[in-house]
Amino acid sequence: xxxxxxxxxxxxxxxxxxxxxxxxxxxxxxxxxxxxxxxxxxxxxxxxxxxxxxxxxxxxxxxxxxxxxxxxxxxxxxxxxxxxxxxxxxxxxxxxxxxxxxxxxxxxxxxxxxxxxxxxxxxxxxxxxxxxxxxxxxxxxxxxxxxxxxxxxxxxxxxxxxxxxxxxxxxxxxxxxxxx
Numbered sequence: 531x532x533x534x535x536x537x538x539x540x541x542x543x544x545x546x547x548x549x550x551x552x553x554x555x556x557x558x559x560x561x562x563x564x565x566x567x568x569x570x571x572x573x574x575x576x577x578x579x580x581x582x583x584x585x586x587x588x589x590x591x592x593x594x595x596x597x598x599x600x601x602x603x604x605x606x607x608x609x610x611x612x613x614x615x616x617x618x619x620x621x622x623x624x625x626x627x628x629x630x631x632x633x634x635x636x637x638x639x640x641x642x643x644x645x646x647x648x649x650x651x652x653x654x655x656x657x658x659x660x661x662x663x664x665x666x667x668x669x670x671x672x673x674x675x676x677x678x679x680x681x682x683x684x685x686x687x688x689x690x691x692x693x694x695x696x697x698x699x700x701x702x703x704x705x706x707x708x709x710x
Contacts, residue, residue: 553647555647556641556642556645556647556650557642559647559650559651559653559654560634560638560641560642560650561634561638562654563641563650563653563654563657564633564634564637564638566654566657566658567633567637567657568630568633571626571629571630571633571637572626572629572630574629575622575625575626575628575629575630576622576625576626578625579618579621579622579624579625579626580618580622583614583617583618583621586614587610587614590607590610594606594607594610641653
């Protein structure tokens with residue numbers, strides 16, 4: 531390269547982000563955080579693998595009710611359940627395993643890039659703290675309490691809207707609305 535090109539490149543360097551290599555001390559902290567987050571990673575991966583099966587079941591239920599003879603519905607339904615179970619038994623563990631293997635290069639890379647070593651240590655300590663664990667254990671109870679109160683508080687407004695929607699959809703389909 532000629533001298534002018536080198537000078538031009540040197541002048542431009544401040545405008546290009548430099549990604550520093552993560553320190554070796556971050557690796558074990560990130561691994562610790564990922565291990566603590568594995569239940570969430572597993573749950574996300576399981577839900578991703580289960581979602582298409584649930585859609586298949588929904589579609590099958592609709593077709594079963596309208597297109598399969600009454601005397602064959604039960605047997606067909608059981609066969610479909612067995613097919614879905616086989617899919618889930620094969621697919622969910624595979625997807626969970628892949629998620630755990632990909633986490634260090636995805637989630638881990640983001641953690642290493644966006645957090646300092648001190649912040650990663652604080653985060654790992656927080657995720658391991660007894661107070662956080664207690665809070666996590668109470669999550670279901672807190673959510674249930676909120677949902678019960680929210681349902682009671684909004685039922686008077688939401689229920690008539692649901693009924694109106696049911697009637698509108700039923701009219702469009704040319705059928706009787708549920709509960710009518």
